[in-house]
Amino acid sequence: MSLDFKPTFDGFFRDETFVGDFTFRNSPASIRRFPFPFDRDEYMYSVNIEPHVPVVGRPNSVFQHAFDVDEHYVSEMRDRARVLAQDPLRCQSLPHMELAGWDLLELIMESKARDYPQWFSLSKSGDQWHWINRPLGIEQRFTFLDSSTLPYGPLEYITRQTQGDFTLQDERDQNLWVDAGMVTTQADWSLDFDIGMNFFEWHAPVPLAHEKGIFDRALKFLLKLQNGAPVRRFNWTMTVNPLLDTAPETYPEWGTMRTTVTPENVGEKLHLRVELQALFRLPRSNAIAFSIRAYLGRFDELVTVPKWGRRLHRVVRDLHPDLAAYKGFLRNRDAMAQWLSQYDDGAPTSPGIWPED
C-alpha cells in the first residue's frame, strides 16, 4: 500500500496494526483514560445525551477536546488509508453535501490547531488557508470553499486525518438524512447501503429502541441542536481481535474470528468497543456532523481497573439476549461472562464511569 502522507512515530504515537498480526495495544495511561461506557451494573438503551464539553477535574479525559487525538492516531490513519484503497465506497458524499464537508473541515482544523498546537497548525489569509499536520507529515495550502484546491473533497480530505467515522446529516422535512460519510471503523453497518436514509430508516435494524420511542425523542432533540453547543453520547459493542473495520462488506473475512474465542483466550481476544458519538450543528450548511469515535479496550487491559472488571462482568452476564445478538456476541457471551467472573468478587461498585472511584 502506498500512502499519500509520511507518518512519524515519535515516541507518543504507537506503530501498530488493526489487522493481520493485530499489534494494537493500549499503554497503561491509555487504559486509565478509556471511555468506559457503563455508569452502573446493568445496561439498557436510554437517550443518554449530554453537552460535549470538558469534564471538570478530568483534564486528561477523552472528553477534553472536541476531537480527541490519542496514541493510536497515526496508526489509525494508516489503517483508514488501507481500507479506502480496497474500497473507495467507504467514503461518499451526495452532491448537495459539499458545503457541509467544508463546514466539517473548518470545524476540525480550527479545533485541532487550537487544542493540539504541537501537532497541528492552521493559518488563514482570507480564503487562502495553510494547514500543517506534523504527525502525518502533511502540509497543504488551499482555497477555502474551492474543492479544486484539495486532493480530495473536503469531507474525505479532513477525515483521512481524523480518528473516528463521520456522517453528515442534511436537515429536511423535520428529519435528518444521512447524505455523506467516511465510515471505516464501524460496528457492522454499510454507508454505501444506508446513505440517503432518514434517521429512522438508518437505525431501523436496532432492536427494542424504536418501540421505546428512543429515536423519536433523540430526533426531536437533535433537530434543535445549535451551532456552538455540541452534544455527545456513548454506544458500545464487542469485537473479537482489535479490528477497527468490522464492515458488513468484509464480514466473510472477519466473521470467522468470532469462532476463535476459547475460555483461555477471552482476555486477549475480546475487546470492548466504545463509540464516543458527538454531534455538531454545522454553520453554513445547517447540517449536523456526527462523529463516531471507536475506542478499543482489551478485556485483560480493562480488568486492570477493579471497578471495571466487576461491572463489565455484570453487564455482559445480564444483557437482554436481543441486544447481545444485535451486538454480535451472543455466541461468545457465556465464555466472556465466565472469564470475567474471576474479576468480580461481588463487591458493590460506585456510580459513574471513572476508574478510581
Added chain:
Amino acid sequence: MSGGAKIPVRVAEVVTVNALIKRFRFVARDGSELPAFSGGAHVVVEMDDAGTRRLNPYSLMSDPSDRSGYEISVRRDDQGRGGSLFLHNNVTAGMEMVLSHPMNLFPLDNRARKHLMIAGGIGITPFLAQIKQLVRFGGSFELHYAARNPALAAYADALKAAHGGKVNLYFDDEGQQIPLADLLSRQPLGTHLYVCGPKGMLNWVRQTATACGWPEHAVHFEEFLAPQPGKAFDVELTVTGKTIHVTETQSLLEAMEAAGVDAPYLCRGGACGQCETRVLRCDGELLHRDLWLTDAEHAEGTKIMPCVSRFDGRALAIER
C-alpha cells in the same frame, strides 16, 4: 441555559432603508469573527426596553459567509407589542446588545434543481442571504418580490442591479400581481418553492401550489408568529411552585421569565418546539397559536407552547 449560547454584540450601524424599515448591523464586542450561518437563518435579539425584556426573532439578511458582522432589517410595527418600535426608536450605533446563535427554520433544499422564491414586503430578508449563498455556489434561482410601492420595496434596486432578469418586482399600488399559477406551471421538475411574507400571501401561495399539483414537500414557507396580545390570565407553575400573572401584552413565556423562571426557548415564534410544556390542569380554553403541535395535540389540550399561545378560563396549571 434557555435559548442556548449567546453572542455579545455591539451595534455597528443603523441605516434608515425607507419610511418603515431600518437596518441594523451587529459586530462581536471582542472584535472576533461571528459564526458563519446558513441562508434563511434567524437570530433572537434581546432587548431591555425600560425594564421589560423583549426577545424577537429576525432573519439574517447579510452574506452568510461574511463573519465580520450580522445584518437584520426591521419593519416598524406600530400595532405590535413594542419590539420593533424599541429597535427603531431606541437602538443606536455603539449600543451593546445580545443575540442568540443563528438557527435555521427556513433552509434551502440543496437537492433542488432550481429555487423559486416568492417574497412579500419585509419577507424579502431571508432571501437576501439565501441568494448570496446560492450565487456563491452556483445555484439556480428566480425571485418574485411584491411590495406596496417602489419606495417600500427594500433592496429591490440592488437585487435588480445584481441579478437582472432573475428578479421580478410587483407593486400593489400599481395594481401588479405575481402571476403565480403561470409561474408554477412552467418550472422544471425538481424545482422547490419558497415563500416568506404576510400570512395572507403564505396562504395564497400554498393553496395555489396545491391546486397546481405541486408536491407538499417541495413547498417551503417561513412563518413567524409574533405573540399576539390577549386577555390577561393566571397560571400555576407546578415545578417552581409559583402562580404568575400574564398581562394583556405579555406572552406566557415572557411572564415566566419576568418571574425568574428559567424556561426553554429558541425561536419564540411558535415554530421550533423548544418551549413545549405539559398542561396538567386546564379549566377553560387553551388558545393555541403555534405551528409546532399537531391539530390532534391542539385538540387534546395536554401541551402548550408558551411563546405564542394563551389561555382563557378559570384555572391553568403547567409543568414548569
Added chain:
Amino acid sequence: MTKTEFPPAIKSRPVYGELAPRSGTAHVIVADGEGAAAVAALFDKAGDARAAMLAKTHILYAPGPTGVDQWPLIAALCAPQAQRTPSVSTLLFRLARVLQDTHMGAQFYLSGTEGLMGQAQRDIMATGFPFADIQTEHRGSTLRRVQCVHCKGMTENVATDPFKCSHCGLHLFVRDHYSRRLAAFQGVNIDAEDPGQIPAAVERFK
C-alpha cells in the same frame, strides 16, 4: 386482485398506499404486471374528472417478473400516451425521456412490484422531486431486488432466503433493510461465521 398487505417490518422497509387521483398538470403513471389493475382503478376513482385526467396522462407499462401481462387493461384506457415496454430496464429508459419534458405540477403514480416501483422512484427522486409525494401501490409479485453487500452486485427477482448471489456466489440472507437510493433490499452472507453451514432455502417471495 387488490393491493398487497405486508406483515409489519422494520422502519426502513417501504410501505405502499393506494393510488388516488390528485389534481395536477400532468399524470405520469408507471406500472408492471398486476399493477395495471391499480391503474384502471385509479381512473375509476376519478369520477367526473376521468376524461380530463386521462387527457393529460402518460402511462409506461411492462409485464411483471412472473410473466403476468395485463397490457389490455392499460390499452383500454385510451390514454393519449401509453407504451408497453418489454422489460423494466426498457421502461426506465423511456421514463428518463419522459422526465426531461415533465414540469412541476405533474403527479406520479407507481404500481406493481417493489423492484419496478423502487427503481422508478429512484429515477424521479434524482431530479430533485420529493419521493414522499410519489404515490405507490403494491400489486402482484413479491419477488425482491437484492444488493449483495459484499460484491455490490444486484440480483433481481429473488424468491428464496437464503439465496446465492448471482455475481459472487456467496449465500445471502435477505434482510428487510431497504435502500431507497439503490432501490434494493440488503443481502448479507449467512455462513460468514461458520463457512459451509447454510440453512435450507425457504421460498419467502413469490
